[in-house]
Amino acid sequence: xxxxxxxxxxxxxxxxxxxxxxxxxxxxxxxxxxxxxxxxxxxxxxxxxxxxxxxxxxxxxxxxxxxxxxxxxxxxxxxxxxxxxxxxxxxxxxxxxxxxxxxxxxxxxxxxxxxxxxxxxxxxxxxxxxxxxxxxxxxxxxxxxxxxxxxxxxxxxxxxxxxxxxxxxxxxxxxxxxxxxxxxxxxxxxxxxxxxxxxxxxxxxxxxxxxxxxxxxxxxxxxxxxxxxxxxxxxxxxxxxxxxxxxx
Amino acid sequence: xxxxxxxxxxxxxxxxxxxxxxxxxxxxxxxxxxxxxxxxxxxxxxxxxxxxxxxxxxxxxxxxxxxxxxxxxxxxxxxxxxxxxxxxxxxxxxxxxxxxxxxxxxxxxxxxxxxxxxxxxxxxxxxxxxxxxxxxxxxxxxxxxxxxxxxxxxxxxxxxxxxxxxxxxxxxxxxxxxxxxxxxxxxxxxxxxxxxxxxxxxxxxxxxxxxxxxxxxxxxxxxxxxxxxxxxxxxxxxxxxxxxxxxxxxxxxxxxxxxxxxxxxxxxxxxxxxxxxxxxxxxxxxxxxxxxxxxxxxxxxxxxxxxxxxxxxxxxxxxxxx
Numbered sequence: 141x142x143x144x145x146x147x148x149x150x151x152x153x154x155x156x157x158x159x160x161x162x163x164x165x166x167x168x169x170x171x172x173x174x175x176x177x178x179x180x181x182x183x184x185x186x187x188x189x190x191x192x193x194x195x196x197x198x199x200x201x202x203x204x205x206x207x208x209x210x211x212x213x214x215x216x217x218x219x220x221x222x223x224x225x226x227x228x229x230x231x232x233x234x235x236x237x238x239x240x241x242x243x244x245x246x247x248x249x250x251x252x253x254x255x256x257x258x259x260x261x262x263x264x265x266x267x268x269x270x271x272x273x274x275x276x277x278x279x280x281x282x283x284x285x286x287x288x289x290x291x292x293x294x295x296x297x298x299x300x301x302x303x304x305x306x307x308x309x310x311x312x313x314x315x316x317x318x319x320x321x322x323x324x325x326x327x328x329x330x331x332x333x334x335x336x337x338x339x340x341x342x343x344x345x346x347x348x349x350x351x352x353x354x355x356x357x358x359x360x361x362x363x364x365x366x367x368x369x370x371x372x373x374x375x376x377x378x379x380x381x382x383x384x385x386x387x388x
Numbered sequence: 389x390x391x392x393x394x395x396x397x398x399x400x401x402x403x404x405x406x407x408x409x410x411x412x413x414x415x416x417x418x419x420x421x422x423x424x425x426x427x428x429x430x431x432x433x434x435x436x437x438x439x440x441x442x443x444x445x446x447x448x449x450x451x452x453x454x455x456x457x458x459x460x461x462x463x464x465x466x467x468x469x470x471x472x473x474x475x476x477x478x479x480x481x482x483x484x485x486x487x488x489x490x491x492x493x494x495x496x497x498x499x500x501x502x503x504x505x506x507x508x509x510x511x512x513x514x515x516x517x518x519x520x521x522x523x524x525x526x527x528x529x530x531x532x533x534x535x536x537x538x539x540x541x542x543x544x545x546x547x548x549x550x551x552x553x554x555x556x557x558x559x560x561x562x563x564x565x566x567x568x569x570x571x572x573x574x575x576x577x578x579x580x581x582x583x584x585x586x587x588x589x590x591x592x593x594x595x596x597x598x599x600x601x602x603x604x605x606x607x608x609x610x611x612x613x614x615x616x617x618x619x620x621x622x623x624x625x626x627x628x629x630x631x632x633x634x635x636x637x638x639x640x641x642x643x644x645x646x647x648x649x650x651x652x653x654x655x656x657x658x659x660x661x662x663x664x665x666x667x668x669x670x671x672x673x674x675x676x677x678x679x680x681x682x683x684x685x686x687x688x689x690x691x692x693x694x695x696x697x698x699x700x701x702x703x704x705x706x707x708x709x710x
Contacts (some may be wrong), residue, residue, distance in 0.1 A: 151521075153637050153638065153656075153657045154655075154656055154657070156524075156656070157521045157524040157525050159525070166521075177638045178638070232490075232500070233493065233494075233499065233500070236494075255486075258521075258522050258637055258638065259520070259521055259522075260520055260521075260527075261502070261503055261519065261520055261521070261522060262500075262502065263486055263490070263502055264489070264490040264493060264500055264502070265490075266490070267458075267487070267488075267489070267490025267491050267493075267494070268490045268491075268493060268494040270491070271462075271490070271491045271494035271495060272494055276569050276570050277458070277459070277491065277570070278570060279458070279483075279486065279487040279490075280483055280486070280487065282631065292573075295487075296483060296631075296632060297483050297484065297575070297577065298482055298483045298484070298583045298584075298585040298586065299577050299578045299581070299583030299584075299585070299632075300575065300576050300577030300578055300632065301575075301576050301577075301632070302572055302573075302574070302575045302576070302577075303572070303573040303574040303575075303576075304570050304571065304572055304573060305570070305571045305573050306569060306570040306571065307569065315638075316631055316634070316638060316639070317631050320625075321625045322625070349533075350532075351498065351499030351500075351531060351532060351533035352499045352500070352501055352529055352530065352531050352532070352533075353529065353530045353532065354520075354527045354528070354529050354530075355515060355527075355528045355529065355530050356527070356528045357520065357525055357526065357527050357528075358525065358526045358528075359524075359525050359526075360523075360524075360525070360526070360663060363681070363682060364684075366670070366680050366681070366683045366684065366685065366686045367684065367685050367686070368680075368685075368686050368687070368688065369685060369686070369687050370687075371687050371688060371689030371690075371693065371694055374687070374694060374697040374698050374701050375701045375704075377669070377685060377687060377698065377701075378698070378701045378702055378705050380685055381646065381667070381669070381685070382705065382709075385646070385666075385667040385684065385685070387588075387589070387645045387646040387666070387667045388589070388613065388646065388702075388705070
């Protein structure tokens with residue numbers, strides 16, 4: 141089985157968000173970039189397929205040269221090879237078209253992407269990619285087993301989960317649950333050394349339109365001070381929620 | 389021409405978000421000088437959509453569509469968009485819709501923007517405001533493609549009444565085996581309880597509750613309020629509660645009217661995930677907990693003393709206002 145894990149290079153979850161150039165760009169100053177958490181769960185599941193079922197695992201990202209430390213980390217965790225499409229990932233459809241080209245040329249059976257990146261939250265790359273290539277697709281995937289050509293996936297739904305039966309070739313939009321937080325791997329020294337020797341192929345993007353453009357960003361309006369209620373006077377909270385906030 | 393809206397249903401009844409997206413579609417149609425056409429799946433009583441500004445309902449009745457299937461549903465919507473000549477398609481932010489919207493987008497070669505929180509700022513160019521950076525910010529995003537798919541955030545626009553007389557037409561899409569290559573085998577879903585996605589109130593517990601055995605009072609509080617229960621990331625990582633309850637940046641976003649955080653200190657990732665909630669209450673014994681800076685109301689105190697009192701007071705309140 142040949143697996144492609146799609147990686148997005150995102151600000152660490154603890155990052156404070158600021159904008160620059162007249163609020164038209166995300167301010168990367170002082171921001172630590174990491175593998176998108178939803179993708180990392182998928183990458184770790186791919187490592188399981190590699191170790192238990194002999195799968196080959198490649199990773200791909202759409203991004204500039206500044207994303208290479210993140211890709212190297214994926215190689216250090218255990219991916220066999222990496223592909224970087226040399227373009228700025230400013231639109232989900234554009235990114236999906238770039239990755240579709242990689243999948244088509246690479247003959248992958250399974251594509252694992254995160255359900256969304258935690259920066260731009262488009263949540264569309266895996267679904268568009270699957271549809272462009274007429275592959276099966278399962279979103280918000282929290283469990284995946286593959287047996288020959290058959291796949292059984294668990295999907296998170298509102299208020300529960302759903303078991304889905306499908307077949308390869310398959311694209312999933314993954315998230316926590318594919319593996320547990322405690323299963324995530326920190327690259328060891330051997331992995332980091334080996335990653336240096338692994339192939340990181342840079343390819344130029346294909347021509348593709350960008351149907352959406354972020355024009356301007358803003359931060360949420362600052363919050364007013366909290367109204368404290370005495371712990372001995374809990375009834376006052378009920379009163380405030382009913383008469384002032386009008387939410388109960 | 390019309391603005392197309394997908395009005396979701398569950399077991400033949402429209403979901404709350406169906407009225408929100410219909411209201412949103414009406415606002416867009418007003419800007420464009422068009423009318424609203426809704427698509428419903430296996431719903432008998434469609435006239436109610438007229439209350440929210442829908443002029444026409446394409447009623448799909450198909451036994452193969454009783455269970456949600458993203459690819460098949462997306463194909464139905466794509467055919468409806470084509471039949472109506474719709475250039476704008478409005479959808480919700482439910483898990484099912486976020487599954488089908490990218491498929492629909494690819495089929496229509498459209499531009500898709502999810503997590504939209506307000507009516508378009510303009511239609512030429514077509515610009516919408518959406519959340520980004522997992523609710524730590526907003527983006528004003530232009531959709532320049534000819535066909536636009538807009539995903540409206542839960543509880544952001546609200547259901548707005550615009551009484552219209554809705555005509556109902558049967559719509560029979562053409563579907564084949566290729567649309568059903570992913571099959572639902574089993575659905576394991578909480579019934580009769582509010583879910584985090586569509587609850588008006590969410591009651592959430594953190595590590596301050598010390599262990600899963602102490603969740604009884606969280607559930608009791610949620611029951612009284614008709615609320616969904618949720619938890620912080622450490623709680624789900626420790627296995628005290630299921631992943632499905634984890635809210636925050638890497639879990640589920642919450643956009644309820646009221647969010648009550650108990651024993652949650654308020655890590656930046658958690659605060660981001662719940663920031664779209666309209667009123668936030670924090671109960672924590674540490675007055676320095678970051679959540680107090682993000683909350684509207686707070687009680688500094690021991691959850692094990694405060695929550696039982698709150699339950700008691702709410703029972704009295706319910707009895708008086710019954």
